[in-house]
Amino acid sequence: MTITLIIILCLLILVAYAFDLSSKHTKIPTVIIMLIMGFSIHQGINFFEIKIPNLDLMLPVIGTIGLILIVLEAGLDLELNKNKKKVITSSFFSALIPLVFLLLIFGFAINYFTNQGVMISLLNAVPFCIISSAIAIPSVQNLSSSKKEFVVYESSMSDIFGVILFNFFLTNETIGVGSFFTFFIQILIMLVISLVASLGLSLLIKKIDHHVKFIPIMVMIILVYALAKIYHLPALLFILIFGLFLNNLDELKGFRFIKKLNPEKLNLEVREFAKLIAEVSFLVRTLFFILFGYTITSDVLLNSETLPFAFGIIAVIILARVIQLKVLKIELAPLLFVAPRGLVTIMLFISIPLSKSINFINSSLIIQVIILSAVVMMLGLMFNKTKAEKTL
Template identity: 55%
Template sequence: MTIPIIITLCGLLLIAYVFDLTSSLTKIPSVLLLLLLGWIVRQVSQLMKINIPDLTGLLPFLGTIGLILIVLEGALELDFDKSKKIIIVKSFFVALIPILLLSFLLAFLFQYFENISYKLSLTNAIPFCIISSSVAISSVKNLTTSNREFVVYESSLSDILGVLFFNYIALNSVINLQSAGAFTVQLLIIALISFFATLALSYLLSKIEHNIKFVPIILLLILIYAISEIYHLPALIFILLFGLFLGNLDQLKQFKWIQMLRPRELNKEVHKFKELIVEITFLIRALFFLLFGYLIKRSDILNAETLIWAITIVALVFLFRAILLKLFKLPLSPLLFIAPRGLVNVLLFLAIIPSQNISFVNTSLVIQVIILTALIMMIGLMFTKNPVTITIKNEQITETVAE
């Protein structure tokens, strides 16, 4: 039985790799193909009467590890030099404002139709208001540099800000000045932990001479994250700061204490570390969406009761997005279409304790929102002009041509 499982997993992951390779050509988001592939595996296993144990418990585990790695990968990509100041500021507000406005509006609608407390409605609304960097970043490889950078900044910040907002609302029974003060203290504590832990891990990364050096660093990252979560600290802040520190060593060379870490040698190790993180992230992300697709039932996709809510949520997402892009003088095409939902949204939905669940905020609604936003992104990217670089007499000229 072991060998068939190994063969199946390797085959599925290789197919997932092909999806990732061809997504820039087909314009089909790999998340859609992975969900479909997982669903087909379920149908085949049922048809062949293969007994597969309940895998539901693996989803939060893969989601948590995936979230850590995705935020770390995004943070390592963020370049905070002075030339990026404008795009960073714009991406921060374009990430933050929709989370707040859409969350409060959806919470009002949920409260109106379900007659429940506003806080409970807000807890259920937030998971739909966050852009999934795991889907967005992997789907914009062929865009212009400026658009691609904006998507990386915005989606990474959306993940982090959204999770922080969700944790604050979900973990506090009462939202008042006292809870806000406690949350501020938690932020200060995790910032302090992040500072010392980042220095310690960076020092280890620069000093370890053993053949195995990156896996212990990753395990320590996950361990610190997990312990911080036990004490309800915003642990993603630590992952973000660690990634930003390693990804921006060149901007920190002016500080004398940085020289203790041997920044030139450390930069080489960071490059290797980043490559490893990208590959592991792909593996975990593929497994997550394959498993999620496997767990999807046909009735979840075709649920007419939640479809109207899914369409309403998606319409509001793109309405707010269009307004903000116009407000911040950013191009509507293709940025308007790149607001997918994915791993982080599923993970936050699963994090809502049963006693706080709203009847119609269920798996069907989450799946429908993910599929609709992915389809809109796919259609938008299909009609987007791709940059083509032409070399003439040793000079690079970048042109934009329609496909």
Template identity: 50%
Template structure:
């Protein structure tokens, strides 16, 4: 199935069909085939959060490795950060208020259930933007990576604080300071290891250490994705920090070549994990969930809200509507946050059906938008 997923991924820039739709379809078809032939397959649902978490780590890391840091990027970083944060918060509160109004669940429970739908999936956005102009691809990489980070931090903040008070924000500030300290120490340590390991197997241990540091940071309720993003930016732009004596010891000229190899391996592992996640999620989809008429109105309303708000803020931040409007898919991060909603905070209205429908609606909208963008370019050239 990974070979099939690879074919989908390679052909996606040509067909403009997001590979996620095809992967979900293959996973679903395997489930139907297993049921038809009476093949007993064990419950695979407990594996989904594990694969999803590893996938999220690698996707954010992969995106950060590709980004270039220099003074000219200041405006794009600020714009993409605001574009990922402000609409996410407004949309989350808007959906939460609607949940509370129609279901009486309370604003906090509404927020916990709404945030997963407000976060752009970098897993889909970055891979789907590969055929765009460099400036758009870079913007989408920044925006979707920031969206993942802000979304996870915002979600965890609401989940862990039953009452929002000054103490909540004080504790949160302390957590940010702590993760920044951990990030500096871990980044320098891992960069040093990467430059000194001479064994043939050197990149996989670094990836495992990254996952380990992320896991330990999560155990202490620290926003660990910040570490992943900063570490990726640092080693991907090491030549920009030559003025620091520590960086000189890493021999940047040699180190950059090693990072290129590391990036290639990361890309391949990330693809495998991402494909496994969506194939497995597709396998776990029930046909009745996909065709659930009770949630389709809500899913459609949230879908419309996402892109109305996006179009407004693209204009506010003076970004091109075409093609950026279309690339705001929901996917891995939506699923991952949804399945980690605490049992006591889950509301009946927000279920697998709504998650699947919104993922598919945003993916189809992105597909149509990219097709229109591509055809318009061909007509003008």
């Protein structure tokens, strides 16, 4: 049985990799293939009555590690300089404004239909408002460099803003001066921790000459994230800052302490580190979505009670995206369709405590929204006509 499971796991990863390679031609998001594979495995296991241990407990662990790696990978890919000022500004507002807009709409709707409190309604609305960088970034690899860059910045910022807002609503019972003050202090504390930890970890990358050096660094990154989460700090902010710090050493050469890190030598190490992060991120992301697909049942997927609401949520998301792109004067196609929900949506949903959960916001609705948003993106990318690249 052990060897059989190893063979199956290896084949699944190789199939996912093959689809990842071919996605630039087929324009089918790899996440859909992985969900189908996981779902099919579950159906096969049920059909042949094979006994498998409960895997549900692994989902939050793999998902958390996946989220850390995805944001770190994005940070290691983002450049902060004057040439990027326009795309960073447009991405910032493109991530923040629709997030707040959708949060207010979905929060009001949940409050109206369920009669729950405002904070609980907003908490349950956040997962639907965040663009998944785990799905968006791999799906736009065949777009023009400017559009791909925009999606990387936008989806990464959407992840960060969404998680920060989720933590705010999770840790506060009411909205007031006190809650905003506490929130502001938490951000400042996390910024200080992020800068200190980034300098310390960068120094370790430079100093360690052992043949095993990047895995301990990755473990320390996850450890800092976990410790920050214990104290309800916006831990994902550290991951992004660390990635940005490493990828933009050349922009920081004017600072004396940066010169001591020997940026020229450190940049070579960072390139190798970024390659490892990309490899591990792919593996963890693949395992997560296959496992998530495995947990999906036919009853949950085809729940007719939640399906109309799932379509309604997708319609509102697309409408908000049309307004957003028009206001920012960005070409609609194909970015209009690149607003998938995915890993962060799942992670935030399963992080909602039972005392603050709403029966209406269930796994059926979450899964249907994720799949529908991925299908919309797939169709939008498939039928998008190739046009000359435009500067955003």
